[in-house]
Amino acid sequence: MEVTIVIELRERVGESLFKRVAGPEGTATRARIHETPGPRWYDTDRPIRVVHGDASMFIGGISALLLQSLHPLAMAAVAAHSGFRGDPWGRLQRTSTFLAVTTYGTADDAQEAVDHVRGIHERIRGRTAEGLAYHAADPHLLGWVHAAETDSFLRAHQRFGARPLDDAGYDAYVADTARVAEALGVSDPPRDRGGLTQCLSTYRPELRATPEARAAARFLLLRPPIPVVARPFYAGLAANGVAVLPAWAREVLGLPRLPFIENLAVRPAGRALTGAIRWAMVKPAPSP
Incomplete structure (x- = not known):
């Protein structure tokens, strides 16, 4: 009886999380991505599949949004055109679907x-409040968004991944x-961690x-647009999203660094939360 209750709880929590991240069409989309036959961009043993399939992405995603916001042109484009305030869940679902399709889907998809x-x-153009022109298809701007996202996902996985990679794995x-x-149009993106660090450095000014x-x-x-009951859990993820930011990015955003509290409470909370997400979202093996 107790086992049945635990399994039902796991399924309910997992389904709720999945619907939030993947949207109402998530089940059909997941089936299409994983079950459609055909060649993929990445073989099953590639590191991108390990990183993007891990619960650490919940923390890495928050960190990526904070880091990406530091480029004035990128932030102006997001603020004016993405609808992240009016439809934050829709934006999350579109982003997660794009990551899933490009990571696991067929090459055609x-x-x-x-x-x-x-x-x-190509259609997103405008000017900042200071009059600077931006174009979302600008390779330089795309390069920043890509580098910030890659660095954030990598940092989160290094700290909270269920199966952390070795140095060669993260380079890969x-x-x-x-x-x-x-x-997507990025010119000469970085291809290892050294190149990624150098790329981020060139954008710093x-x-x-x-x-x-x-x-x-x-x-x-x-x-955040989160139900009150879920806010403590989100707060733990968000605190760790801040904690995995590069130190210089936290300073620019004016986010305090409290090493004692982070080591004592924030990081353990991140481990517990990502563990709980894995528990909820990984389907149990069928009974024999």
């Missing part, structure tokens, strides 16, 4: 997803992500916390 995103990027992860980046970036941070960290 991956290319179709990339072409769709490129079409959207960066190389794997370069394929999607090039398909362009980065700052604009009012839009600070507003986005407040939205993500203090006013």
Whole structure:
């Protein structure tokens, strides 16, 4: 009886999380991605499949949004065109579906997803409050978004991944992500961790916390569109999203660094939460 209750609880929590991340069509989309026959961009043993399939992505995703917001042109484009405030769950679902399709889907579906995103990027143009022009299809701007995302997912997986990779594995992860980046229009994306570090360094002079970036941070960290009952759990994920940011990025955003509290409470909470997410979202083996 107790085992049945635990299994039912696991299934309910897992289904709720999956619907939040994947959307109402998530089950059909997952079946299409994983069950459609055909060649893939990545073999089953590639590091990108390990990283993108891990619960650490919940933390890496928050960290990536905070880091990406530091480029004024990228943040202006997001604030004006992404609808992340009015439809944050829809944006999350679209992003997670894109990652899933390009990582696990057939080569044809991956290319179709990339072409769709490129079409959207091509139409997104505007100016910042200071009058600076931006274009979402700009290879330089795309390069920043890609580097910030890759670094964030990598850092989160290093700290909270169920199966952390070795140095060669993380270099290979960066190389794997370069394929999607090039398909999206990034010129010469980094292909190992050294190149990724250097890439981020070259963008540093362009980065700052604009009012839009600070507003986005407040939205993500203090006013998320989360039911009250789930806010303590989200707060733990968000705190760890901040904790895995590069030190210089936290300083630019004005986010405090409290090593004692982070080591004593924040990091253990991150391990517990990612473990709970894995428990909930991994289907139990069928009974013999």
